[in-house]
Amino acid sequence: MLATVLHGPGDVRAETVPDARIEQSTDAVVEVLLSAVCGTDLGGYLGVDPVRGPQRMGHEFIGVVTDVGRDVRTVCPGDVVVAPLAWSDGTCSFCVNGLPTSCRHGGLWGEAGADGCQAEAVRVPHADGTLVAVPGHPDFALQSRLLPLADVLSAGHHAAVTTDVRPGRTVAVVGDGAVGLCGVLAARRLGAERIILMGAHAPRLAMARKFGVDDIVVSRDQAAIDEVRELTGGDGVDSVIDAFGSDQSLATAVGVAKDGGGVCLVGVTGQPTWVDVNTMVRRNITFRAGVAPTRNYVPELLPAVLAGQLDASPLFDMDIPLSSVADGYAAMGDRSAIKVLVRP
């Protein structure tokens, strides 16, 4: 089958790999309908993170189950499924306590020995704990709305939930990438009173307007902090979503938080990323750093997506066949695309 393999900085290829097949009795094989390229896929591609040998790529997909191991109970061939960004058994103490991303038998797509999802098919370990079946046979438009549940939409929701976004609260989102824009969608859905986006790229800011942002701040660092504070009567905002993930974005995120407020980092860098906690102590800031436990959120958000009330699919501003996946990485890398859809 065809799958995406990163060989080194700037060198990503769609190439032939062994077909996905059942290896454990709890596995399923899923034929991919749609996958995507994520900002976190770019670390190795752009040479920021080390690439240790050829690596399968992609961690967001929806597909159709084609085969299941003999112990799989909750999905069967023909089911259309959403797969979260990590697999998990659904039964260990972490899964039971709502943290499937820390599952004792879980893992990430593309890790050594695991399939990536920018591929024709994927072997899914612990299929019962991992996959969420959706009703019927979604058309392409609905597939495009479902796919963001796998990562970015759930990530935005996670950031909003963990910073206690709710009616009456003010929100700032640092970063205008796909996760930041999904943070806007999530905050709007949760009833935020006012949402400020801090970003700089015109097409993304235009989309943020469509997604319901109230104010846009294009300056950076201290100037951005000053501007957000001015917009909020000096106090700063209740909830801050850092969807970028650098020392600078963290300082900005903490700087715009209201005393007693919450900051969530969902932008993962793979690099040491430092924050001066002394800037938080006197102000009682709660800081949450967390990859989204998307497996929890897929069932929660699915009804709103199916009903068309929650639609992150406009993020996909480029649509390529798997054989041209390298073009998608290039477009994400130079920011000419917000988010790239990959069709096998």
Added chain:
Amino acid sequence: MLATVLHGPGDVRAETVPDARIEQSTDAVVEVLLSAVCGTDLGGYLGVDPVRGPQRMGHEFIGVVTDVGRDVRTVCPGDVVVAPLAWSDGTCSFCVNGLPTSCRHGGLWGEAGADGCQAEAVRVPHADGTLVAVPGHPDFALQSRLLPLADVLSAGHHAAVTTDVRPGRTVAVVGDGAVGLCGVLAARRLGAERIILMGAHAPRLAMARKFGVDDIVVSRDQAAIDEVRELTGGDGVDSVIDAFGSDQSLATAVGVAKDGGGVCLVGVTGQPTWVDVNTMVRRNITFRAGVAPTRNYVPELLPAVLAGQLDASPLFDMDIPLSSVADGYAAMGDRSAIKVLVRP
């Protein structure tokens, strides 16, 4: 009146200053019954933090109201009162929302223009919002139990509450100073299943045993992390109280936290203090940095203190007259005392 003034590193003196008196209609004057020396008083004394001119010292006290401004309603002369580590108006949006340490009209004892509490008397701004009256005329033993409410006991409680300590949860406390030991007391009171203290000073560890700690870890850094993980079956603990406040203690605190767990820093340094948030993202650690809003906790904890169920007074292992306050700083500075009681 006599009051403590820090003139520079190593130079702290009890000296004569103008008498405390009513300046605003919302002020009270409180004659100090007992005050204390806190670890955070040592920053300037030990030369770690800058000393910008002579500074009044002390932010923990109980006393007797001797005078009140014409707009004071909730305390009157003769009342014995506990004063939290910050004054606050009790009516602004931060106070109403439970964060009096961020009060719009609040401040810290010893700041420019404000009295310190290692003194014979203190002018208390916003007396109604700040002071908590206690019933009757407590004897010395009860006074010693009440005084820790002003700071260290409330700080330990704050750290325990913000890291969600409750029955069934495991707790690690980093640091065996007064706040760390109060963290042990608070965690025990809130029903923690198991409490591990990480410290190195024999008299403090002995007191920790009395306060109900289950395990003591004396190693540091990675060895300490390994030991706590071994004690907890590899998982780490649910709640971590960092009562020290350095880059190293933070790395240790994050290192012993269970995935999905909480870390609270209550040890204030006054210096930039850095944590690598990338070590938290994959594990969904919640980090709270916060000076305790003690004004909230005094009424909550008072009944247990009055009933003798919550007693941090054994921390006071040195008891000096105000005129000898420099001896108290010296003893805290060289760690020959855990916490020093100062009697005017």
